[in-house]
Amino acid sequence: MSAIKIKLRENDLKQLKEVCESFNNDPGELINVLHKAQGIFGYLPAEVQEVVAQELKVPVAKVYGVVTFYSFFTMVPRGKYPISVCTGTACYVRGAEKVLDEFKRILKVPVGETTSDGKFSIAGLRCVGACGLAPVVLVGDKTYGRVAPDGVKEILKEYEDK
Amino acid sequence: MEKMKIKIDNRVVEVEEGTTILEAARKIDIDIPTLCYMNLGDMGIEHKPGGCRICVVEVEGRRNLAPSCATDCHDGMEVKTHSIRVLNARRTVMELMLSDHPFECLTCAKSGNCDLQSMAIKFGIREVPYEGEKSTYKPDTSPSILRDMDKCIMCRRCEKMCNEVQTVGVLSGINRGFESVVAPAFERNLDHSECTYCGQCVAVCPTAALTEVDHTNQVLRALADPTKTVVVQTAPAVRAALGEEFGMEPGTLVTGKMVAALKQLEFDYVFDTDFAADLTIMEEGAEILGRLGKFLSGDKSVKLPVLTSCCPGWVNFFEYHFSDMLDIPSTARSPQQMFGAIAKTYFAEKIKKDRKDMVVVSIMPCVAKKYECTREEFATDNNPDVDFSISTRELANLIKRANIDFNKLPDEEFDGPMGESTGASVIFGTTGGVIEAATRSAYEMHTGKKLEKVDFDQLRGMEGIREATVDFDGFPLKIGIAHGLGNARKLLEDIRAGKSEFHAIEIMACPGGCIGGGGQPLHHGNSAILKARQKAIYQEDAGKPIRKSHENPSIIKLYEDFLGEPMSEKAHHLLHTRYFGRARQIVIETDVKEE
Known part of the structure; x- marks a missing residue:
């Protein structure tokens, strides 16, 4: 095999290197570095993982292993408004599945994917610690409690003109 | 080092602190079956992930069974290595493992040389009572090594060799739960990784998940x-x-x-x-x-x-x-x-x-x-x-x-x-x-x-x-x-x-x-x-x-x-020959305009 070339924009590379450096390029901080990187790019494409691997001196396979292990990390770009439906036990027994189905039906994308206009993405999530509000939906940083399937349309409406 | 006495199958053995139950048992020639465990003592290579659960034993006073490869002895411990409870548990573990394994033994490259097969023979398995989803994964062929991950039992010995012993770092456990598999980064094929083809993964694979390309x-x-x-x-x-x-x-x-x-x-x-x-x-x-x-x-x-x-x-x-x-x-x-x-x-x-x-x-x-x-x-x-x-x-x-x-x-x-x-x-x-x-x-x-x-x-x-x-x-x-x-x-x-x-x-x-x-x-x-x-x-x-x-x-x-x-x-x-630099290179992409 000839050498693998990883292409990145200069500014992205600079930002990423700064993130790694802020954690002293410590391999033990891999998860924190990835967390920060996802905060910047919205997702963790292969190129980003390659740079993190090189900076922290860990094999890129290991980085990929961590990214695919934790459901928080994603390799596909998330929407401008990422939707997370909690499917933890409390939310699940109070109908979270049906709420999730309704989002999928209206937006026509499966869990883990993003609408073609890049506006919304749907993700399942295990317990946000607000079980009293079950079922809980997060859109970006905003929390919606006691969501019923017929309330889904209304939530989406809020983002219609944004 | 502190000495301690433990009883295995009613036989007393004296061991040093930090000895596992498995090591103590082997000291007095009591055989506990293992699958994911590997010990190449002379090379200083020991792998005991406690993952397969074949080596479980019953420890007096402990609620659940203990994986003997990853459980340290403590003074006065009493261990049973072949009680009915242990044998049933091992059999169930084997049956579950086999329920997600292709039954191609007759034509498999590892037939007769497969640790999983030997274990099934040892346990006298005659049927697999469980039926369920089977994991399937794309086959990967390279000039030297074949990967057929359908046959992988997740012992992760290959990962140990690739990362810790060889420091090549090509193989890693990815995904989680039923989806988990050992693979190169981004699930690319081996010939798109930095695999050196040393074959140490093949040398330790208990099944035919990793084999040489047959010529x-x-x-x-x-x-x-x-x-x-x-x-x-x-x-x-x-x-x-x-x-x-x-x-x-x-x-x-x-x-x-x-x-x-x-x-x-x-x-x-x-x-x-x-x-x-x-x-x-x-x-x-x-x-x-x-x-x-x-x-x-x-x-x-x-x-x-x-x-x-x-x-x-x-x-x-x-x-x-x-x-x-x-x-x-x-x-x-x-x-x-x-x-x-x-x-x-x-x-x-x-x-x-x-x-x-x-x-x-x-x-x-x-x-x-x-x-x-x-x-x-x-x-x-x-x-x-x-x-x-x-x-x-x-x-x-x-x-x-x-x-x-x-x-x-x-x-x-x-x-x-x-x-x-x-x-x-x-x-x-x-x-x-x-x-x-x-x-x-x-x-x-x-x-x-x-x-x-x-x-x-x-x-x-x-x-x-x-x-x-x-x-x-x-x-x-x-x-x-x-x-x-x-x-x-x-x-x-x-x-x-x-x-x-x-x-x-x-x-x-x-x-x-x-x-x-x-x-x-x-x-x-x-x-x-x-x-x-x-x-x-x-x-x-x-x-x-x-x-x-x-x-x-x-x-x-x-x-x-x-x-x-x-x-x-x-x-x-x-x-004589010459060598080629093949290190990964990060290059700046210039054809994309900054926003």
Whole structure:
């Protein structure tokens, strides 16, 4: 095999290197570095993982292993408004599945994917610690409690003109 | 260290603090079955992830069963290793594992040599009561290694070898739960990773999830083709291990039987890679002395140490990870490739054949050799110097298929001229051997004196990194040895940091050297087998009438008739190579406009 070339924009590379450096390029901080990187790019494409691997001196396979292990990390770009439906036990027994189905039906994308206009993405999530509000939906940083399937349309409406 | 007493199956055993239940049981010959566990004690490699749960035992006062490989003993502990509860649990674990395993045992490459199969036999499994989803994964083929992850049981031994022992870092556990699998980054195929093809993952895989690419059918086709002259070469380490495939004790030398078997398989010429190993010493030895001489005379353009370059896994490793140091390894090709180059020129001329009508087959203890013979620089007009490389295991398979009663074969001799070899070439098969062989010849070439004693005991052993100083008539030659790529990395990093004081370093990718190669009969976690093979290699050396490469009459004649002298232009063309930097590069993408 000839050498693998990883292409990145200069500014992205600079930002990423700064993130790694802020954690002293410590391999033990891999998860924190990835967390920060996802905060910047919205997702963790292969190129980003390659740079993190090189900076922290860990094999890129290991980085990929961590990214695919934790459901928080994603390799596909998330929407401008990422939707997370909690499917933890409390939310699940109070109908979270049906709420999730309704989002999928209206937006026509499966869990883990993003609408073609890049506006919304749907993700399942295990317990946000607000079980009293079950079922809980997060859109970006905003929390919606006691969501019923017929309330889904209304939530989406809020983002219609944004 | 504190001593403690524990009771296993009503037998008392005294152990030190930190001993696991499994180790304590083995101390008093109580057998607890294991599957994911692996202990190559002599190599300092221990793998106890406690993942498969086959080794569970009942511990008095503990609610759940304990994995014995990963549970430490404590004083007064009482353990039962085969209570009904334990046996039922183990059986259930096996049944669940088998419920997600393809039932292809009859045609599986590992049939008869599979740890999972042995365990199913041991447990007397006659049916699998569970039915459910089966994990499926794309098959991955590379020049050397096949991955069929449907057969993976997630023991993660391969991951251990790839990451911790070899520090190659290509294989990692990815995803989670039922989806989890061991794979290269981004689930690319091995040939799109920095895999060195050392094959240590293959050597420890309990099932057929990781196997070598099988080239036996191509070899049989070549043998059956009347227009082809088929020449075979056998690597030094093969003769010290092949017998194991036929039920012989580890460490049984089968050189003569191996030659007889190859003749029965109707190879036209049965030659020895050892011949080419002697040739390697001529070239590498001359190179070491040349570089050393220049260095000592103050030539700043010369770098030391000289690194050996016989091992293709090692060559891949430094091309990927040390591409800033490509001028350090010797330019000498590996014996396999030297053999191919000479067979298809010098020998082809001798027997008046065109290289296109010749097929060169190599028998190697290695899977990286399969990749090596596909490298473009080792071909002339798309005709490779070595056509097919098969492993020791594949040769055993060919012999069995031909129904040859190996154990009863008479000893036969290699053909001439490329079958003549010295003791120096035989020890190429073990860690420390290449540098010892080089030392024997370099000493005599450098000092002009005859060696009193050709055995350099200070270069022998099994420690991962060794160093020794050899007195070259007043000049202390500092030699380093590493086997296992993780150990090699340490020496390489010292060189990069300018901290290395060695003049020459021998590196072999596999723990133990070629005797522990990825293409050898499986050791099933028993490192005593590698020691026995090493002993056999030194025994073969000691029994050879000629033990220094430069005294090999066929090699002397080869230089007289064909090559001229070591490092001559012809020798450079046929016997030396160059290396390619293959480190990952991060490049700035300029064609995308910034927002």
